[in-house]
Amino acid sequence: MSVYDKRTIPTLISLDPSTPATQQKGLHNRWHPDIPVAASVAPGRTFKLHCLDWTGGQIHNNDTADDIVAADLTQCHYLTGPVECEGAQPGDVLVVDVMDVTPFPDHAWGYCGIFDVNNGGGLLCDDFPVAAKAIWDLDGVYATSRHIPGVRFAGVTHPGIMGCAPSQELLNKWNKREAQLIAEHPGAVPAVAYPPLVQSAYVGTAAQLDSSIMTAIVNEGARTIPPREHGGNCDIKNLSKGSRVYFPVYVDGAKFSIGDLHFSQGDGELTFCGAIEMAGIVTLKFTLIKDGMKKLSMTSPIYLPSVVDPKYATQVTFQGISVDKDGKQYSMDATVAYKQAARVAIEYLHSLGYTKEQAYLLMSCAPIESHVASIVDHPNASVTIGIPTEIFDRDIRPDAVVAAFEAGALKRSYEPHATTAKRA
Secondary structure: OOOOOOOHHHHHHHHOOOOHHHHHOOOOEOOOOOOOEEEEEEEEEEEEOOOOOOOOOOOOOOOOHHHHHHHOOOOOOEEEEEEOOOOOOOOEEEEEEEEEEEEOOOOOOEEEEEEOOOOOOOOOOOOOOOOOEEEEEEEEOOOOOOOOEEEEEEEEEEEEEEOOOHHHHHHHHHHHHHHHHHHOOOOOOOOOOOOOOOOOOOOOOOOOHHHHHHHHHHHHOOOOOEEEEEEEEEOOOOOOOOOOOEEEEEOOOOOOOEEEEEEOOOOOOOOOOEEEEEEEEEEEEEEEOHHHHHHHHOOOOOOOOOOOOOOOOOEEEEEEOOOOOOOEEEOOOOOHHHHHHHHHHHHHHHHHHOOHHHHHHHHHHOOOOEEEEOOOOOOOOOEEEEEEHHHEEOOOHHHHHHHHHOOOOOOOOOOOOOOEOOOO
């Protein structure tokens, strides 16, 4: 029976989530056009790929944040691939249908974390400079955590990273502009960009390469941390099963890669390691649009998000504007406004008894919704963050909180060991 018999869905790349990433093939952690393909598939075929968590197994299911403190972020992200789409050529569009995203059946847990300010940091690293972690148990579509009690929510499983390999010309453009940004902000914490780095660069198919090509990959290969024109680390929470993505093709075969699987994520992935990170299995299908970049006037991916989404009827919504926590006025800065909306939401959850670290972690991985509410009224952009109320085991709406407070029945604290944090 053919591997592509219609009655079967083949697994093109198999991985073991309990084995270190550096001992497995079919993985890489840099973007470069010369990374060899690890598998090949014809357009129209449905197939599966195994994916490790983004750190390659550095974070463990325990009750300490020591592994967050010690994590080597020069390794991230471990991506599965590249996968060749037979017949793809530069200028085409690779259409990727996301059929399913699931955790490994015997590895049904994930984690979210706050990274130390000296090791990755996060959007609110000035407020949260110390590492913390929460483990989540994954039961069907639902997630619960022993470290953040009192909540249960449905996840929207999705890949944080998808993309095709860049051409050499595009790669050179990335490296030039990001090097210039780094030069303009020397010593920034967290860093404003991450240049090519020889340390921890990994190509699972390196044995197939001449040493000169491998040297070029580790010296020129773009880090996987940001999104770019080819897709990359976009962290769009609604690209779950049922979504379709149109990727520009820059090299022969497209050389598609995927990874950084999330069980659930809030809009913005607030803490940097803010989704429920997991290892798992993706089911995909490729089709090609020949000369599609010209036909669709494409210079970056186009997304059709999934119709699969948890339905929560009620939210408590918080607003932020372009004025930072120290009162400094910015002009139409949506990032500042998002930070301020997050801060007021964290304070609200803290008043309900959660530690601020718990609140910060929860807002990153729960299905919160963030919107740019207004970006026309100078000087303040307005951003909102909505927290679904039904994920809690009690009513967190303001009227209910006030009534509980006045009745002396407001639950003010959870277990003191609910999250753990240690400083590097």
